[in-house]
Amino acid sequence: MSDKKNLMKAFSNIDTVTGHCSYCKNETLLVAIVSDYYRCTDCGSDTRQHINGSISYLRLKAEDIKYIKENGQTEL
DSSP: OHHHHHHHHHHHTOOEEEEEOTTTOOEEEEEEEETTEEEETTTOOEEEEEESSSEEEEEOOHHHHHHHHHHOOSOO
């Protein structure tokens, strides 16, 4: 029972949002990789959250990918 409780605790800390993926063009669930960077649950592409009056998710640039590799979490 302890393992199930630990798993539920780990998943409760995952930041998820509903948004429009700029790669597959679907309205989908996006899961946070690191702060302001999200992965599409439909196509698996990574996007960057942009807030300017409304929230949008943009394709990643080379410097974004480098930031994720340097700051991303490899283990739960």
